Amino acid sequence: MVEKEIDYVKMLQEKTGWGVENVPYPEGVALIEARWDLCIGCGYCEMACSMFHFGVINRELSRIRIFRYLLPAPKSFQNVCCQCDEKERECEKACPLDPPVIHYDKEKFHMVVDVDRCLGYKCGQCLKACPAKVPRFYPPEHNYALVCDLCEKDGVRRPQCVEVCPSFALEFMKPQFPQHLQRIHPDEKAKWMAERLIPLNPHKAQITPEELFGGDK
Amino acid sequence: METKYQMLEINLTTGEKKIVDITEEMRLFTGGRGLGAKLLWDRVPPGTDPLSPANILWFGVGPITGFMGSVTNVSAMSPLTLNRGQSNMNGHFGIELIYAGYNGGLLLTGKAEKPVYIYIKDDTVEIRDASHLWGRFNPDNQETLREEIKKDLDDQNFRIATIGPAGENLVRNASIDHDLYHHAARLGMGAVMGSKNVKAIAVKGSKQPSYHDHDFLYRTLLKWIKEGLDEKVGRRRWGHSVSMPERYYATTEGIKNKQLGWDPICDLSNPLKLEQGAKLWSDACNLCHVGCKVPYMRRIPPYAPTTGEIRHDNAGGWNANVMIPGYDVQTYVSTYVDTLGLDSEDVSGVVAWMMECYDRGTITKEDLGGIELTWGNVEAICRILKKIAFREGIGDKLAEGLKLAPALIPQAGKQYAMTSKGVAITSYEPRGSMSDAVGLAVNPVGELHGGRGTPERIMFDSLTTCSFLRRNIPMVFGSIGNWARRMLKGAAGWDLSEEDWQNQLLRASFMERCLCIREGYVPERDDVLPERFFKETIYNKYGEPKILSWDKFLETRKKTYLSFGLTEQGIPPRQKLQELGMDFVIPTLEEKLGTLK
Numbered sequence: 001m002v003e004k005e006i007d008y009v010k011m012l013q014e015k016t017g018w019g020v021e022n023v024p025y026p027e028g029v030a031l032i033e034a035r036w037d038l039c040i041g042c043g044y045c046e047m048a049c050s051m052f053h054f055g056v057i058n059r060e061l062s063r064i065r066i067f068r069y070l071l072p073a074p075k076s077f078q079n080v081c082c083q084c085d086e087k088e089r090e091c092e093k094a095c096p097l098d099p100p101v102i103h104y105d106k107e108k109f110h111m112v113v114d115v116d117r118c119l120g121y122k123c124g125q126c127l128k129a130c131p132a133k134v135p136r137f138y139p140p141e142h143n144y145a146l147v148c149d150l151c152e153k154d155g156v157r158r159p160q161c162v163e164v165c166p167s168f169a170l171e172f173m174k175p176q177f178p179q180h181l182q183r184i185h186p187d188e189k190a191k192w193m194a195e196r197l198i199p200l201n202p203h204k205a206q207i208t209p210e211e212l213f214g215g216d217k
Numbered sequence: 218m219e220t221k222y223q224m225l226e227i228n229l230t231t232g233e234k235k236i237v238d239i240t241e242e243m244r245l246f247t248g249g250r251g252l253g254a255k256l257l258w259d260r261v262p263p264g265t266d267p268l269s270p271a272n273i274l275w276f277g278v279g280p281i282t283g284f285m286g287s288v289t290n291v292s293a294m295s296p297l298t299l300n301r302g303q304s305n306m307n308g309h310f311g312i313e314l315i316y317a318g319y320n321g322g323l324l325l326t327g328k329a330e331k332p333v334y335i336y337i338k339d340d341t342v343e344i345r346d347a348s349h350l351w352g353r354f355n356p357d358n359q360e361t362l363r364e365e366i367k368k369d370l371d372d373q374n375f376r377i378a379t380i381g382p383a384g385e386n387l388v389r390n391a392s393i394d395h396d397l398y399h400h401a402a403r404l405g406m407g408a409v410m411g412s413k414n415v416k417a418i419a420v421k422g423s424k425q426p427s428y429h430d431h432d433f434l435y436r437t438l439l440k441w442i443k444e445g446l447d448e449k450v451g452r453r454r455w456g457h458s459v460s461m462p463e464r465y466y467a468t469t470e471g472i473k474n475k476q477l478g479w480d481p482i483c484d485l486s487n488p489l490k491l492e493q494g495a496k497l498w499s500d501a502c503n504l505c506h507v508g509c510k511v512p513y514m515r516r517i518p519p520y521a522p523t524t525g526e527i528r529h530d531n532a533g534g535w536n537a538n539v540m541i542p543g544y545d546v547q548t549y550v551s552t553y554v555d556t557l558g559l560d561s562e563d564v565s566g567v568v569a570w571m572m573e574c575y576d577r578g579t580i581t582k583e584d585l586g587g588i589e590l591t592w593g594n595v596e597a598i599c600r601i602l603k604k605i606a607f608r609e610g611i612g613d614k615l616a617e618g619l620k621l622a623p624a625l626i627p628q629a630g631k632q633y634a635m636t637s638k639g640v641a642i643t644s645y646e647p648r649g650s651m652s653d654a655v656g657l658a659v660n661p662v663g664e665l666h667g668g669r670g671t672p673e674r675i676m677f678d679s680l681t682t683c684s685f686l687r688r689n690i691p692m693v694f695g696s697i698g699n700w701a702r703r704m705l706k707g708a709a710g711w712d713l714s715e716e717d718w719q720n721q722l723l724r725a726s727f728m729e730r731c732l733c734i735r736e737g738y739v740p741e742r743d744d745v746l747p748e749r750f751f752k753e754t755i756y757n758k759y760g761e762p763k764i765l766s767w768d769k770f771l772e773t774r775k776k777t778y779l780s781f782g783l784t785e786q787g788i789p790p791r792q793k794l795q796e797l798g799m800d801f802v803i804p805t806l807e808e809k810l811g812t813l814k
Contacts, residue, residue, distance in 0.1 A: 040453075040501035040508035041309075044442065047435065047504065056431045060316070060423045067374055068309065070363070072356045073512030073524045074396045074500045166442055166449070166506035167499070196497065197514060199522060202360040205397065206523035206552045209599035 025157065026174040029109050032064070032148060032159055033182060034078040036189050038169035041066050041076025045161035045170060052151055052160045054142075061138055063148045064161050064170075067186035071194045072205040077186040078170065080161075081134045081148035083110055088180035091145075094129030102126050102135070102145050110150045110157075118144035132183045219710040220280070220427050222248075222321035225314075225342065227335065229413055230270060230327030234342050239321040244711065245798065248279025248322070250303050250678035251725025253292025254732045256324070257301060258802075263735055267296040267405070268387055268412040270328035276314065276378075276418070277322045279681040280709040281701075283312030283426075284438060286683035287503035289378075289395075295404035296389045296412075297563065297618040298639040298663050300736045301729060304392075304406045305678055306378070308399035312503045313376045316422025323420075325413055332385075334362065334417035338370070339424055347416040354556045355381045356397045362417055375421030381558020383606040384411035389618040390563035390641075394555065398500070398510050398526045402560035403665055404640065405618070429710030437703050442506045444693045448686060449507050453499050455488040456511030458527035458544060461536065462486060468649030468757045472537040473592065474569040475635050475646060475747075478755030478763050482593075485543030486536055491527070495548070505683065513548050520549035520595060527551065529666060533644025534565030539572060540593035553599055557606040562666075564605060566634075566641020567615050567622065568598060574629040584626075586610040635747050638663035638738075647750050648763040655773045658744045659787070661733035672726035672781055673697060679725045680704075723782050724797045727789045731802040734809055740787025744774060784814050 043066050046059035054061050064080040083104070084090070092100045097117060105112045120143035127135045127145070135145040150157045150172070162170045200206065222243040227234050239252070246252040253275050265271045277290040289311035295302025314323055317339050325335075334347040350358045359377045366375060376395065384391035384407035391407030392400045401407075428434055451459050464470040465483040472480050495515050501508035510528075515521045525548025535541055535550045554561045568590075574580040575590040582589055586604065590597045604612030614625040620639025623631040635642045640663030647654030653667055660670030668674060669684075677684035680701065687697060694700035698718045705711045713721065730740075746765070754764045778787045791813040794803060807813055 037498060040499050040506075042501040042505055042508065043503055044438075044506065047438070051431065051435050056425065057428060057434060058425050060425070065374070068396070070356050070360055070397055072360070072397060073497055073514070073526075074398055074510065075498065075512075076500065164439070164442070167453075167508065197524065200514075200524060203357045205356055205556055206525070206549060207521065209553065209596070209603070212520065213596045213599070 025172055028174070029083075030150065030157070030172060030174055031083045031179055031182070032080050032150065032162060033082075033171045033173055034080055035169045035171065036077045036193070038167050039066070039076045039078050040167050040169070041068055041074075042166065044164045044166060045078065048160035048164040061142065061146065063136065063146050065136070067190075069186075069190040070202050071190060071197055072200060072202050073197065075190065075193055077189040077193075079132060079134060079186050081111060082179045082182040083148070084180040084183060085178055088178070090129040090131065091126035091135060091147075094125040096123065096125055102147065108152050108155070110152055111147045112149065113145045113147060115144045120144055130183070132185045218429070220320070220429050220708065223319055224321035224324055225319040225337070226324040226326065227342065227344070228327045229325060229329040229333070229344070229415065232344055237321070237324075243280065243321060243709075245724060246728055247676065247679040247721055247725050248282075249277045249288070249290035249681035250292070250675055251728055252279075252679065253277045253290060253303055254301060254725075254728040257292060257294060258728070258732050258735070260326070261294055265294055267294040267299065267302065267409060270413070272409055272412070274325040274406070274409050274413060275322055276310070277681065278311040278314055278320060279679055280711075281680050281682055281704045283315055283503050284434070284682065284704065284708070285441070285686055286505040287312035288678070288681035288683055289314070289401065290678050290681050291393060291401040291406045293406060293409040294736075295662070296387070296408045297405040298620055300638070300738060301662050301732045302404035302406060302409070303662060303678070304401040304403040305681070306393060306395050306399050306401035307502045307683060308376070308395045309503050310376045310378055310395045310399070310420065311681065313420040313422050315426050316424055317420055318422065318424045320427065323418070325415065328412065329414040332414050332416050334419065335415060336366070337418070337420045338375070339422055350416045351385060352382065355379060355394045355558055356556070358417060359394075359397070362419060366419055370421065375419055377417055377419045379417040379558075380407045380410050381556060381606070383558040384408055385416070386606065386608050386616070387411050388559065388606060388608065388616040389621070390560040390567070391558055392560045394558055397555060398512070398528065399502075400530070400555070400560070402530060402562065404662065405560070407558055407560075428708050430707045434704070434707035437707060438504065441693055445506075445686070445689045447692065448689045452507050452509035452685070455492055456499075456509050456527055457529040457532055458486070458488040458491055458511075460529070461532050462488070464533070465537070466758065468755070468763050469646050469653055470533050470537070471635070471643060471646045473540055474538060474573045474633065475642075475749055476573070476753070476755070478646075478648070479758040480537055480540070482537050482540060482542050486547075487544070491544045497524075502683065505686075507686070509685065515545060515548055520546055523549045523552055525549065525552040528561070530644070531561035531565070534562045538643055539565060539569050539598065541595065542593060546595060550595060550598055554602060557602060559602065559606060562643050563618065563641045564602065566636065566643040567605070567619060568601060569643065570619065570634045571601065571615065571629070573633045577630070577633070579628055579630045580626070584611055632748065635749070637746060638743055640664045642747070647746055648755055648765055651765070651769065651773050654746060654750065654765055654770060655777050658746050659740075659774060659777055659781075661730045661738055661740070672722040675726045675729060676701070676722050720797055723793065724799065726781065727794065727797065727799060730783075730789060731799070731806060734788070735805050739810070740778070744787060788813065790814055
């Protein structure tokens with residue numbers, strides 16, 4: 001058997017990408033893991049997502065969203081579905097319809113929404129139930145829950161956000177620990193990240209000159 | 218179908234809001250800086266006091282705002298130079314206006330009765346009371362407003378632009394601040410916002426942007442991020458602090474208010490030390506893979522704890538130009554300037570001027586209200602900055618900026634003020650490079666980060682996109698023109714030929730120049746630099762002398778004018794104006810300058 005040789009020199013010369021696309025994608029259960037320490041908040045993931053699913057540039061139609069905070073240094077965090085384990089799937093449990101409109105497809109290994117049956121923004125039970133507030137709605141045109149489907153098309157999964165991210169801040173991988181532990185609301189992420197800046201807080205970018213030098217001049 | 222452009226116009230005096238179709242104007246003047254000049258020409262009468270309600274404040278966006286950085290170009294008559302004013306603010310503000318449906322920008326006219334902030338959420342536009350925000354520093358005002366609005370909106374992805382105390386007190390070089398590290402700082406845009414009693418603008422959009430061809434745009438952008446990696450390498454890692462050491466060694470960076478060509482203090486500005494000791498993370502503007510905003514956090518006293526960021530506008534000004542020893546100390550001062558809401562670059566020039574005057578004895582400790590303003594004295598710098606921001610004591614005069622202040626403090630010495638058209642020259646040392654020197658001089662609006670006066674740079678500000686990427690773009694797309702035409706085709710649906718593109722460049726740059734001429738700018742008279750650069754020799758680290766030759770300066774300036782498509786006198790030629798469809802400026806120009814060639 002002759003193994004297929006990869007021409008690394010050619011790959012380097014052609015600058016085909018950032019390198020992420022050369023990491024083999026997982027089979028079976030997998031998720032998009034957000035490395036928020038690396039996120040620079042450019043929003044390419046949002047653009048790639050809306051282009052793949054709707055063919056337009058519109059971050060409001062994206063299933064991954066960037067939240068920006070001032071901690072007081074500006075920091076961005078991604079918010080994306082982590083395809084929770086069965087017992088932790090709050091959105092599925094919360095759906096008022098039977099069978100649930102939002103559910104996990106065990107063959108495709110990602111969440112699915114039955115677009116035609118979804119009650120839309122006014123119901124919003126899945127959004128309320130999700131601790132990370134991941135499901136999104138875009139009424140009136142796309143009034144159903146938008147959740148990550150790992151860009152699955154005919155059984156092939158190529159998450160566009162992962163492939164486009166210029167800072168390796170998104171990884172498509174097998175779960176390394178219980179998935180729902182990644183299910184963190186961006187507000188919470190910001191709170192954790194802000195611990196790096198203690199004793200400063202979002203209202204205070206530095207110790208004031210008055211505190212340093214005294215006097216009220 | 219070509220994209221339609223809508224501008225949101227808010228009359229603060231009456232509270233009236235309307236949507237104006239500016240598709241025609243966008244097509245001619247592209248948007249941003251170019252269209253800003255046209256709006257000022259149309260809507261502000263000649264000789265208007267910039268701080269009066271008759272002035273306008275335009276948050277300008279362009280056809281490709283939000284791709285490669287979301288630049289908002291803020292236009293108004295400048296209180297600092299009393300001429301055309303404009304300033305760029307990157308970040309995420311402009312794209313939010315586009316998502317809100319105002320892809321022709323936001324225009325503020327008149328003056329609010331009391332402090333207000335403007336709340337824009339798609340079609341909801343409200344002028345709300347801001348008395349609780351008035352007097353607050355950055356970023357406290359932004360965070361307070363963010364917490365307040367978060368109660369209304371289920372997510373907090375809206376963007377805020379604010380002014381600090383300096384803007385409220387109409388300090389003539391006050392800035393508009395967005396997300397702490399993005400500022401429309403130059404030429405006193407914050408003072409204009411303050412004069413309109415607008416403390417903040419909060420925008421959130423959720424509509425579908427009306428681009429012409431999404432797929433084409435997406436392909437162009439993918440090509441860009443996969444191939445345009447060069448800028449990412451350095452800037453992502455160090456931010457703008459990376460350019461400083463190189464500039465000190467090239468003698469293109471001012472030292473001790475331009476009195477020296479080298480000082481050992483320069484070697485303390487080491488990006489590596491800053492990165493390894495204090496870097497937090499990298500942060501980017503909208504759809505830009507470079508991520509050149511690099512926040513730092515220093516914990517080691519003195520002057521800590523502080524967060525800070527070394528940007529191109531504060532990097533040189535608050536460094537060896539005021540003899541601050543290195544980035545470690547500079548992060549503190551830079552952030553203090555940001556919290557006050559001052560233009561880092563301009564106010565550092567004012568302080569450097571005062572320092573030299575104090576050094577020479579023309580200004581005394583009593584004049585400064587008891588401040589010992591010696592070189593590199595951080596405490597004194599902070600105290601004088603606060604005086605300027607709150608207009609206390611001598612700060613009241615210094616707050617007038619380098620065009621008006623030297624006349625108010627005549628004993629200090631006008632010759633020590635390093636300025637071009639009233640804008641401080643801080644981060645640049647013209648003696649190191651003739652092209653830099655001419656670049657500083659020929660910008661009709663005043664010194665704005667070196668070569669900001671070329672038609673190409675004006676077009677970057679008009680499109681609007683980040684001109685930092687201009688070195689990288691030709692490597693990917695062949696030329697700036699190729700790239701821009703492609704982007705415009707995708708975003709706006711304009712099919713431009715190479716010649717159309719050149720005309721587009723000239724139209725935006727001529728419009729700005731004509732407006733400046735209307736307000737009293739005479740190119741040959743005003744495009745000069747302070748005498749110091751032609752009379753005092755400085756020496757670089759290796760003892761090589763650096764000085765500008767006046768004759769060579771004039772010669773290069775003339776060549777530069779011609780390369781801009783102007784006459785040798787720096788005036789737009791009549792025939793070209795007519796070709797570009799700008800006949801309406803000719804009578805005004807002839808009234809000011811005599812018959813046009």
